[in-house]
Amino acid sequence: MLNLISWLIGIVCLILAIPFQLPVLGLGLWIVLPVAVIGAGIGALSSRNGGRNLNILVIVICAVRLAMTGGTF
Numbered sequence: 001m002l003n004l005i006s007w008l009i010g011i012v013c014l015i016l017a018i019p020f021q022l023p024v025l026g027l028g029l030w031i032v033l034p035v036a037v038i039g040a041g042i043g044a045l046s047s048r049n050g051g052r053n054l055n056i057l058v059i060v061i062c063a064v065r066l067a068m069t070g071g072t073f
Contacts, residue, residue: 002042006051009039013058021065026073029062036062 013036020028036058043052 001046003046003048003051006039006043006046006055009035009042010051010054010058013039013055014061017058017062020062023069023073026065026069029066030071033059033062033066 013032017029017032019025020032036055040052040055040059043049043055046052
């Protein structure tokens with residue numbers, strides 16, 4: 001059950017992170033990043049790794065994008 005919740009959080013975060021990759025909307029990634037960390041924490045409590053791995057992927061995508069622009073834009 002925890003893996004399913006983690007998957008749902010990861011999918012929602014991934015869908016939200018895609019439009020935030022645009023230069024004007026980059027600050028929205030600061031909202032997606034902590035939610036994905038919570039999803040990864042929930043996935044870590046599960047016996048399976050799929051949801052956790054999806055959230056880690058979203059965290060990496062958001063972190064790389066924020067690092068490239070210095071945390072803004």
